[in-house]
Amino acid sequence: MSAIKTFSIGGIHPDKHKITTDSPIREAGLPEYVYIPVKQHIGAPAKILVQKGDKVKVGTLIADADGIVSADVHSSVSGEVTKVEDIEGEFGWLETMITVKVEGDEFEPSIDRSQDVSKDIPYTAGEIVQIIREAGIVGMGGAGYPTPIKETVPFEKKPDFLILNGIECEPFLTADDRLMVERAEQIIIGAKIINKVLGIQNAIIAIDENKPNAIETLTNISRRYVGVNVQVCATKYPQGGEKQLIQAITGREVPPGKLPLDVGCLVQNVGTVYAIYEAVMKHKPLFERVVTVSGDACAKPGNYLVRVGTPASFLIEQCGGITEDVDQVVFGGPMMGTSAVNINAPITKLTSGILLLSKELTRHPAETACIRCGKCVDVCPMGLRPFAIACSVRDGFYDELKPLHVADCIECGCCSYICPAKIPLLDYCKLGKYELKKSK
Amino acid sequence: MFTISTAPHMNSPVTTQTLMRDVIIALMPAAIVAVLIFGIGALKVMLTAVAGCVLFEYLVSKYLLHRGNTVTDNSAIITGLLLAFNLPSSMPIWMILVGCFMAIVVTKMAFGGLGKNLFNPALVGRVFLFISFPVQMTHWPKPSFADFLNTDVQTGATVLGILKHVDVQSSATALSNQGASLADLPTYTEMFLGYMGGSLGEVSALALLLGLAYMLKRNVITWHIPFFYLATVFVVTCVFWLVTGNIKYDPLTHLLSGGLMLGAIFMATDYVTSPMSTNGKIFFAICCGLLTVIIRLYGSYPEGVSFAILIMNAFVPLIDKIFVPRIYGTGRK
Numbered sequence: 001m002s003a004i005k006t007f008s009i010g011g012i013h014p015d016k017h018k019i020t021t022d023s024p025i026r027e028a029g030l031p032e033y034v035y036i037p038v039k040q041h042i043g044a045p046a047k048i049l050v051q052k053g054d055k056v057k058v059g060t061l062i063a064d065a066d067g068i069v070s071a072d073v074h075s076s077v078s079g080e081v082t083k084v085e086d087i088e089g090e091f092g093w094l095e096t097m098i099t100v101k102v103e104g105d106e107f108e109p110s111i112d113r114s115q116d117v118s119k120d121i122p123y124t125a126g127e128i129v130q131i132i133r134e135a136g137i138v139g140m141g142g143a144g145y146p147t148p149i150k151e152t153v154p155f156e157k158k159p160d161f162l163i164l165n166g167i168e169c170e171p172f173l174t175a176d177d178r179l180m181v182e183r184a185e186q187i188i189i190g191a192k193i194i195n196k197v198l199g200i201q202n203a204i205i206a207i208d209e210n211k212p213n214a215i216e217t218l219t220n221i222s223r224r225y226v227g228v229n230v231q232v233c234a235t236k237y238p239q240g241g242e243k244q245l246i247q248a249i250t251g252r253e254v255p256p257g258k259l260p261l262d263v264g265c266l267v268q269n270v271g272t273v274y275a276i277y278e279a280v281m282k283h284k285p286l287f288e289r290v291v292t293v294s295g296d297a298c299a300k301p302g303n304y305l306v307r308v309g310t311p312a313s314f315l316i317e318q319c320g321g322i323t324e325d326v327d328q329v330v331f332g333g334p335m336m337g338t339s340a341v342n343i344n345a346p347i348t349k350l351t352s353g354i355l356l357l358s359k360e361l362t363r364h365p366a367e368t369a370c371i372r373c374g375k376c377v378d379v380c381p382m383g384l385r386p387f388a389i390a391c392s393v394r395d396g397f398y399d400e401l402k403p404l405h406v407a408d409c410i411e412c413g414c415c416s417y418i419c420p421a422k423i424p425l426l427d428y429c430k431l432g433k434y435e436l437k438k439s440k
Numbered sequence: 441m442f443t444i445s446t447a448p449h450m451n452s453p454v455t456t457q458t459l460m461r462d463v464i465i466a467l468m469p470a471a472i473v474a475v476l477i478f479g480i481g482a483l484k485v486m487l488t489a490v491a492g493c494v495l496f497e498y499l500v501s502k503y504l505l506h507r508g509n510t511v512t513d514n515s516a517i518i519t520g521l522l523l524a525f526n527l528p529s530s531m532p533i534w535m536i537l538v539g540c541f542m543a544i545v546v547t548k549m550a551f552g553g554l555g556k557n558l559f560n561p562a563l564v565g566r567v568f569l570f571i572s573f574p575v576q577m578t579h580w581p582k583p584s585f586a587d588f589l590n591t592d593v594q595t596g597a598t599v600l601g602i603l604k605h606v607d608v609q610s611s612a613t614a615l616s617n618q619g620a621s622l623a624d625l626p627t628y629t630e631m632f633l634g635y636m637g638g639s640l641g642e643v644s645a646l647a648l649l650l651g652l653a654y655m656l657k658r659n660v661i662t663w664h665i666p667f668f669y670l671a672t673v674f675v676v677t678c679v680f681w682l683v684t685g686n687i688k689y690d691p692l693t694h695l696l697s698g699g700l701m702l703g704a705i706f707m708a709t710d711y712v713t714s715p716m717s718t719n720g721k722i723f724f725a726i727c728c729g730l731l732t733v734i735i736r737l738y739g740s741y742p743e744g745v746s747f748a749i750l751i752m753n754a755f756v757p758l759i760d761k762i763f764v765p766r767i768y769g770t771g772r773k
Contacts, residue, residue, distance in 0.1 A: 009768055014450055171450060243768060255769040328443045334450040341444060355449075362449050368456055368513065369555040374716030378662070383767040387716070405767050413448035420456045421555075427446050 004209060006234035007244035010381040012414045014237055014335070016210060020174045020294050023302040025182055028291075028318065030105060034077050034309030035087055035097040036062065040348040041138040042145050043069030045096060054081045059108035059285050062098055065133070071146045072136035076287035076307035079103035090312070090331050090338060090345035097346070100309070110283045117185050118281040125197045128280055135279030136286050136349075141165060141240070141269035142332060144350045147276070150266065151197050158199060160264040161250055164191055164273055166207040166214060167233060167240030170333025173353045175290040176270050178303045180207065180214035184221050187270050188228050190277035194268065195227070202227040205270070206245055210235045237335065238412040242267045244381050256408050271352075286349055291315065295356035297325035309346045312354050316343060319356075328362050330355040335413045368421045376415035376425055382408050386415035390428035398435045406432040454659075456554075460514035462658045466651035467521050467706065473633075473647040474525070474640040477583045481529035482640050488533050490520030492540030500549040507553075515554050519543050522562035525641020525702055526746070527569070528580050535573055539565035559753045560713045563746050570746070580637035598638045599625060599697035600742035603688045631696035642702040645695075652705045661709045664718055665725040669704035670695060672729025680737070689737070700732065703745035713753045720763035728752050 039045035046063035056062060056075040063073035079102045086094035107113060123131065133148040164187065168176040180187060191203035205222065207215050209232055222228040233239050233248055243254050245267060252263040260267055268276075271289065278284040287308050294301040299320025306315060312331070316322060322329075322343070330337040331351055347354075376386040384405055392400040406429055415425035474482040497516035501507055510516075523539055543565030551557040570577045580598055602625055626636040634644025641648075655661050674691050681689035694700065699707075708714060708728050715724045728748045735744030 009765075012452075014452070247768070253769040256767070258769070326442070328445065328449060330449050335448040337447060337449065339444045339446070339449060340442065343442075357449060359443075362443065362445065363451065363453075364443070364445055365451075365455060369553060371456055371459075371515075371555045371711045372714075372716060373459070373711040374721075377716050377765060378718070380765075381768065383765040385716070385764060405770075408767060408769070411447075417448050417451050418454075420452075420454050420459050422451065422455065424446060426448065430446075 004232050004234050005248045006236055006239060007248045007381060009247075009383050010379045010414060011236040011238065011244075012379050012417055013235075014171050014417060016235070017171045017294070017296070018174055018177070018210065019172070020292055020301045020303055021177060021211070021213075023174070023178070025178050025290055025303045025305050028304040028306040028310060028315055030077060030102050030307065031310050031314040032102060033082070033311075034100050034102065034307060035311065035346040036073060036076065036100065036309035037089065037095050037097045037346065037348055038063045038073055039095065040073065040144060040308070040350060041071040042143065043067070043071070046070055046073045048084055048096070048098065050081050050098060051084060052081055055079070056081060056100060057106045057108050059111050059287060061134075061285075065136075065146070068149060069146060071138050072134060072285070073098075074136055074285040074287045075100055076309050077102045078106040088342050088345065090340040090342055092341035097309075112282040112284070117189070119189060121189075121193055121196055121280065123280065125199070128193060128197050131280050132276055134285070135275070137272060137275050137279060138286070138349050139269060140271035140275065140289060140349060140352070142336065142350055142352065147268075147272055150268070151194065157261050159261055159266045160200070161246075161266070162191065162194055162198060162200060162203045163245060163249055163265060163267045164203060164205040164270050165240055165242070165245055165267050166205055166211070166218075166270040167245060168211075169208060169235070169237045169240040170335050170337075170353075172294045172355055173292045173333050174294070175292045175303055175352050177211050177214055179274055179290050180211070180270055181217050183274055184214075184217045186277045186281075187273050188218070188221055188225050189281065190273035191228055192225065193276055193280050194266075194273065198266065202229070204249055205230045206233050206249060207231070208233045208235045208239055237414065238381055238410070241381060241410050241412060243410065256405065289347070289349060289351070291347055291351055292353040293319045293355075294353060295326075295330075295358075296361045297323060297327070297358040298356040299323060306347050308349055311344045311346055312340070312351075313343045315347070315354055316356065322356070325358045326356045327359040328357045330357060335417070336411065365422045367423050370421050370423060373420060375418045375420065379414040379418045381412060381414060382410060384409060384429075386425040386429060387423075389432050390423060390425050393428045393432045393435065398432075398439060401432045401436045404432075406436055409433060456513050456515075459660055460518055462655065462660045463518050463706075464514060464521065466654045466660070467518070467525070467641070469647035469650040470525065470641045470644060470702070471521065473644040474529070477634055477643060478529035478581055478640060481581070484533070485527055485529055485531055485536060485640060486521060486524040488536045489524035489527070489540060490517055492537045493517070493520035493523065493544050496540055496544040497549065500545055501553065505549065505553065510553060513554060516544060519548070519561045519565075522641070522706060523565045525706075526562065526566040526639045526699065528577065528638075529640055530579055530581050531569075531576060535569060535576060538572070539569045542568040555712055557712055558756070559750055560707055560710050563707055563750050563753075567746050567750065582637055583635050583643070598742065599631065599636060599693060600736065603693070604742040625693075628692055628696065631693070636697070638697075639699065639702075642699045645701045648701040648705050655705075655709075662718065662721070664721045665709045665714060666704045668722050668725035669708055669729045669732075670700070672726045673700060673733055676730065676733045694733075694736070698736070698743050699745040703732075703749055704728075707745070708749050708752075713756060715756055715759045715763060717760070717763050717765050719765070720759045723763055724752055724756065724759055727755070
């Protein structure tokens, strides 16, 4: 194993709060109804294929990808479609969802439900991409970029590195950590499947230092697979950012406006890789995922295997429910996740965690004057100057935003986190990106 | 109902208030040494300056700016302490208050309060007093452990004053009524510990370095400004010293005397009046160092730190424009 690597610009060390590291993944069970959004990815919403009264099984295609930048959606339960309409999502906005009343738990017959690890890949590269597309797989690290696009690499741009992102640098979240411990071999086979598509032989599994179990398990199993190596990275936020990870591992940097592929890298979240394994080897579309339910105000935190569309409130009930301590419910991690208005909103393919946070933890202190300490400049992993962006946005000098490279902001939130004056710098950066886009 | 907020939903426990509190803690060793060496007079000066600064800040923010109480951010206490550190222990109270007024009302609040001032408030206060009351500001009580309660102590020249005087003598146009000679120079150990004449807070390099260590450990400041400032002064005086062999260029004496340590550790590192990027900080510190040496060796004042930092303060907006960090994915092949 080579030396511990990390990215060179900026970064912060928030408290880890990884309280569920040792909680095994448990089945969350089935709710009465599931609400499956037709848009759980970047791009066009999928075209709805079912209507009220239709019977569906687990794994039935219920919405079809609309174009290349879109993804298939499958039913996560068996039962009857009761509604296809706009329902309030986690932000309180209306999203088109397919409501299915759960009846039994009948799977599509093609799905292989055995727990055996299948190792031989019987498909060609083209067939694999097709399977991934039909399984509705999207980037499960949070971005939700439809995975088949990433895998369909133009021949002249064959990457040098396939990097499996097992960093999970957000505090509290342990879903990927547990997946790496409990489904290590499947993840490695998933990497070999992607290898076959790309026509390369190597894969690097990047894991941060604070996951000793995952590092040990994957290192041991990877010895049996040629070309698969584990790379330990420092525990630093945002180590799991795609650009930061590429720089840490390869020393290369993705120029502004370019893709990782332009510097010969392809990064996949380990959860996505596991989904690829299940799709290709078990014919199982993406209809469930591991979700960490945690937070300092969560009575019984744990890691759950959850069907897509399960209301968050169903999960929260199992973990001790909403107590008086709960001040805020967050979908995703505390750094980049979203603060939920509606906890009946469903878990999607992208929901890595449900966090119940107390007032003591979230502390939203009042904003005071900028003291020009420069800490936001020191921690920005993209080398930006958040204070300058904030000034330009606040004063309406939008023409200054382009030279400040606001478009390169990865929205990691380091600047807002570190600011001693508690200025919402990230909000200004997001607003700046929006204004810049508008002016184009 | 739940609280709704934009990401991130966690934030660092460090606030402006805690940062300023850490700076105050870092100033404590030097404050204690000041009282030990200069006696009760030092305590009087420090209390007056802090009280004056806090009072002016409170009055201006409440009655002129109508923006509520900004005293709680602790920054006025630091300004008060730093101003006191730049004064001799025999300073009359009303003059100290004039310095507080210059520092807080004119230099800081008139520009919009914390974060908006271009110049370091404590330094402007000190320079104003220095120019207005040159006699009182260069009346340096001699250090004495014995006469703790005695404020009417003997006075003498500072180390840099002696060196300047020696310089004048050697150019044979001496005004020899100064009465100081090389024999009055303290030893290196005395200088390091602080047993010499000077402003309250500047004398003990040891106490100031302790403060620096604390601030570095608590991530209040980065090491760049103090290191490059001190290193520049040391290297430049070293070159002069090696070439000429003249004691007035002795690099160790320059490092340990005058306001250099205080300036490099606590004044030049003031967030508001120093550059934000690391490269900018390094450039700022080197320029401060060069200016300090030039003023000390060629200026008419023995002391150069205050002027050097104030001059460089004026360049900070420009430095911030020129020295920007490298953006990820750009500027490398």
